[in-house]
Each structure stands twice: as structure tokens, then as C-alpha cells.
Amino acid sequence: MTERKPRKDAARNKAAVFEAADDLFAHCESPEAVTMADIAAAAGVGKATLFRAFGDRGGLIGALVEARLEPVREAVETGPPPLGPGTAPLLRVPALLDAILCFKYDNRHLALALEGSGGSSPYRAGHYGSWHTTLRTLLEQIPGLSGSESDFTAHALLAATRADLVEHLAGARDTPRERLRAELAAFTARVLGDRDRDREAAGGTS
Amino acid sequence: MTERKPRKDAARNKAAVFEAADDLFAHCESPEAVTMADIAAAAGVGKATLFRAFGDRGGLIGALVEARLEPVREAVETGPPPLGPGTAPLLRVPALLDAILCFKYDNRHLALALEGSGGSSPYRAGHYGSWHTTLRTLLEQIPGLSGSESDFTAHALLAATRADLVEHLAGARDTPRERLRAELAAFTARVLGDRDRDREAAGGTS
DNA sequence: ATCCGAAGCGGACCGCTGGTCCGTATTCTA
DNA sequence: TAGAATACGGACCAGCGGTCCGCTTCGGAT
Numbered sequence: 001m002t003e004r005k006p007r008k009d010a011a012r013n014k015a016a017v018f019e020a021a022d023d024l025f026a027h028c029e030s031p032e033a034v035t036m037a038d039i040a041a042a043a044g045v046g047k048a049t050l051f052r053a054f055g056d057r058g059g060l061i062g063a064l065v066e067a068r069l070e071p072v073r074e075a076v077e078t079g080p081p082p083l084g085p086g087t088a089p090l091l092r093v094p095a096l097l098d099a100i101l102c103f104k105y106d107n108r109h110l111a112l113a114l115e116g117s118g119g120s121s122p123y124r125a126g127h128y129g130s131w132h133t134t135l136r137t138l139l140e141q142i143p144g145l146s147g148s149e150s151d152f153t154a155h156a157l158l159a160a161t162r163a164d165l166v167e168h169l170a171g172a173r174d175t176p177r178e179r180l181r182a183e184l185a186a187f188t189a190r191v192l193g194d195r196d197r198d199r200e201a202a203g204g205t206s
Numbered sequence: 207m208t209e210r211k212p213r214k215d216a217a218r219n220k221a222a223v224f225e226a227a228d229d230l231f232a233h234c235e236s237p238e239a240v241t242m243a244d245i246a247a248a249a250g251v252g253k254a255t256l257f258r259a260f261g262d263r264g265g266l267i268g269a270l271v272e273a274r275l276e277p278v279r280e281a282v283e284t285g286p287p288p289l290g291p292g293t294a295p296l297l298r299v300p301a302l303l304d305a306i307l308c309f310k311y312d313n314r315h316l317a318l319a320l321e322g323s324g325g326s327s328p329y330r331a332g333h334y335g336s337w338h339t340t341l342r343t344l345l346e347q348i349p350g351l352s353g354s355e356s357d358f359t360a361h362a363l364l365a366a367t368r369a370d371l372v373e374h375l376a377g378a379r380d381t382p383r384e385r386l387r388a389e390l391a392a393f394t395a396r397v398l399g400d401r402d403r404d405r406e407a408a409g410g411t412s
Numbered sequence: 413a414t415c416c417g418a419a420g421c422g423g424a425c426c427g428c429t430g431g432t433c434c435g436t437a438t439t440c441t442a
Numbered sequence: 443t444a445g446a447a448t449a450c451g452g453a454c455c456a457g458c459g460g461t462c463c464g465c466t467t468c469g470g471a472t
Binding site: 005007008009010035036037047048051056057 | 428429431432433439
């Protein structure tokens with residue numbers, strides 16, 4: 001219950017590790033190429049400090065992602081529309097997916113490192129369950145989607161924002177950010193059964 | 207051009223390795239828990255034989271998956287409708303996705319091992335590009351989907367059949383095979399803009 | 413049947429990784 | 443300022459993917 005306040009140096013080291021890891025993942029070729037020893041050296045701490053603070057490699061990456069993800073989560077939980085609560089599901093679902101996509105695009109290195117961290121599937125990572133629940137709940141409020149469908153639909157929509165897919169499109173194939181967003185938005189609209197969009201797509205050739 | 211015929215023992219060993227690997231991946235907890243040494247021992251061969259025959263771990267898993275995948279590929283390339291060519295895209299796309307889903311469901315262990323093999327993203331695996339091209343080509347023939355959309359749509363649809371998602375639903379959450387198929391089919395129908403399905407889903411609550 | 417070159421074999425071996433241990437240095441409390 | 447609790451760090455370990463090289467086995471030619 002009584003939380004011991006962490007020592008100063010511990011906090012400072014933790015921050016240094018975060019910064020060093022973020023930097024290394026951002027500049028190195030593959031996430032696998034960044035070793036724990038590298039991070040420790042870059043942060044100017046001993047290797048054991050990493051493991052004491054974060055448990056294991058997955059824990060470190062997870063904590064890092066969680067930290068960078070917090071603004072997004074907050075914007076979703078207590079923010080203005082269309083991301084925040086109180087928005088019509090038909091508007092909020094696309095907004096949510098767009099936010100996730102943008103995060104994964106802007107933090108590709110981290111998201112990629114997380115999803116590829118060891119053998120544990122990304123579906124057991126804490127935040128995935130959270131996104132899924134939020135999304136499923138929203139989908140259930142949309143008429144025309146049966147309840148049992150919304151669970152799978154939420155998974156499928158989230159799968160369209162998988163980090164390695166984003167990396168494949170953005171990194172290897174140079175798809176611009178805005179275009180990716182537009183395509184995900186169009187896809188989402190299709191799934192949600194947006195008739196206007198159908199008509200527009202059938203009409204314009206652009 | 208002139209292919210040297212492989213020696214008998216080489217062929218036999220290769221087959222033994224396939225069988226042993228398949229078995230190990232099927233019965234072990236996580237794909238990462240199966241080491242090359244394990245496979246070699248189970249097949250009754252030396253470790254070097256594995257690497258000589260398949261290059262590296264990824265090569266072995268890739269070859270294994272490719273072998274198991276061949277019937278499916280053949281059914282798609284030269285088979286009867288609705289999977290084979292000459293089927294209306296609106297019918298063939300769901301059939302294709304269903305076939306992929308079934309394969310990944312029935313060979314979860316292998317598909318999981320492949321997608322999680324090392325750091326190389328599954329998007330560089332040979333067959334992914336093949337599926338994607340087929341799917342995109344089909345989507346382009348469906349009116350109401352602009353050409354630029356079909357590329358991303360193909361990716362997104364394939365993402366709904368990712369091995370770890372299938373494993374999450376089928377393995378951890380015990381979703382039955384037929385139900386998964388039905389859900390993917392419903393999702394696909396939505397993406398393809400099936401109006402009948404929309405109406406049905408809006409009407410019935412089941 | 414025999415012989416011989418070559419293709420194949422296997423297990424000892426290597427480099428490197430994630431992860432641990434324990435003597436030492438630092439920080440908080442009184 | 444003294445003492446105990448906490449954190450540090452680099453040497454250390456086990457296990458992995460992958461390689462090497464002396465030996466075995468195959469198969470075509472005689």
C-alpha cells in the first residue's frame with residue numbers, strides 16, 4: 001500500500017534509459033539489432049540496471065511504448081471530440097483508428113520493436129486489450145452490426161493498423177502519411193457501411 | 207539447367223526433418239521454444255544438415271509452410287470455383303480469404319512460427335506478395351472500389367487473417383473454427399459493400 | 413563386384429544474446 | 443553524521459543460431 005518513493009538516481013537512470021532506447025530504436029536498422037547492452041551503454045548505466053528497472057526486454061519496450069502512448073490514451077479517455085467520449089460512434093470509430101494509425105506511423109520504431117518483441121503475441125500486450133474493448137463497445141452502438149460481429153470487427157480493424165504493415169507501406173514502399181490515413185479512413189468507412197462513401201468511390205476515378 | 211539429382215539419404219533426411227519439425231511445432235508451447243538442435247535431434251540428423259538443406263531457421267520454416275501450402279495454392283491457381291479462376295470477384299474474394307483463414311487455422315503452429323521467425327516482417331515472405339497480388343487484382347475488378355484503394359484493402363483484408371490473431375481467437379479464446387469463418391465472411395462482405403448483408407444484419411438480432 | 417570421386421554427414425565449436433550475482437557506492441532517515 | 447536500506451555495474455552464465463572439417467556413404471563407371 002505505502003509506496004516507497006524511488007531514489008533520485010533511480011528515476012534519473014530510468015529517464016536516461018528511456019531516452020537512449022528511443023534514440024537507438026529510431027536510428028538503428030532493425031529493432032532486433034538493438035541489444036540490451038547497447039541501450040545500457042548509450043544510457044551510461046550498467047546492464048543490470050535495465051533488468052532491475054524493467055524486468056526484461058519486453059518490459060522495457062512495453063514501458064517505453066506505454067509512456068509515449070499516454071497522450072493518445074488521455075485524448076481518447078478525456079478529450080474533445082471527435083476522439084474523446086460523447087462522440088457519435090460513426091464519427092468516433094474512424095477518429096480512434098486514425099489516432100492509432102498516426103501513433104504507429106510516428107513511432108514505427110517503437111511499435112515495431114514492441115510487436116516483434118520475443119514470442120509473446122501483441123494481443124497480450126496491455127494496451128491492445130484496451131483499444132479492442134473501446135473499439136468493440138463503440139461498434140456495438142452502431143446499428144447494423146450484430147453484437148457478436150463487433151468483437152471480430154474490432155480485431156480486424158485494429159489488424160489494419162499493425163505496426164509491420166504500417167512499416168511495410170510507409171517504410172519500404174514510401175506511402176506518405178496522409179495517403180495512408182486516407183486509405184485507412186476509406187476502409188473504415190466501408191466497414192461501417194457508409195453509403196455516401198460507396199457512391200463517391202463508384203463515381204470519382206481519382 | 208541440368209539439375210543434379212539429390213542423393214537418396216539427402217532426400218530422406220529432408221523428409222524426416224519436415225516431419226520432425228512439423229510435429230515439434232505442433233506439440234510445443236511456443237514456436238520459439240523449438241530450437242534447431244531439437245529438430246535435428248528429433249529427425250535423427252546432425253544440426254549442420256538442417257542448415258545445409260535450408261540455409262537458416264527462417265528457410266526451414268518457410269520451406270515447411272510452402273510445402274503444406276501448395277495444395278491451397280494449386281486450388282487457387284487451377285481449381286474449380288469458387289476458389290479457382292473464372293469466378294466472379296465478388297464470390298472469389300471471400301472464397302480466397304476463407305481458404306487462407308482455414309489454412310492458418312489448421313496450421314496455426316506453422317503459420318505462427320513463420321510470422322514470428324526472426325525480425326523479418328511477414329510481408330517479405332514469398333507467398334504474402336502472391337496472395338496480395340491475387341487479392342488486389344480481384345478487388346480491382348469490383349466496381350465501387352477505386353484502384354488505389356484496392357491495394358490497401360487487400361492488405362487490410364489479409365491482416366484480418368494474421369496468424370497471431372487467429373491463434374489469439376482460436377487458441378486463447380476458444381473460438382470455434384466455423385464461427386471464425388463466419389465472422390471473417392461477414393467482415394469481408396461488409397468491406398465488399400454487400401447491401402443484402404447490411405439489411406440482414408440490421409434486421410435480425412441474432 | 414569393385415573402386416573412387418564427390419556429395420553428404422554430424423557433433424564439436426564459435427560469437428553473441430538475454431538475463432543473473434554479489435561486492436561496492438549512493439541515497440535517505442534520524 | 444552514522445547506519446541501514448536501496449540501487450549500481452560489470453563480470454559472469456546458459457543457451458541460441460550458425461559454421462567447420464574430418465569422416466562416412468552414395469552412385470556411376472569399369
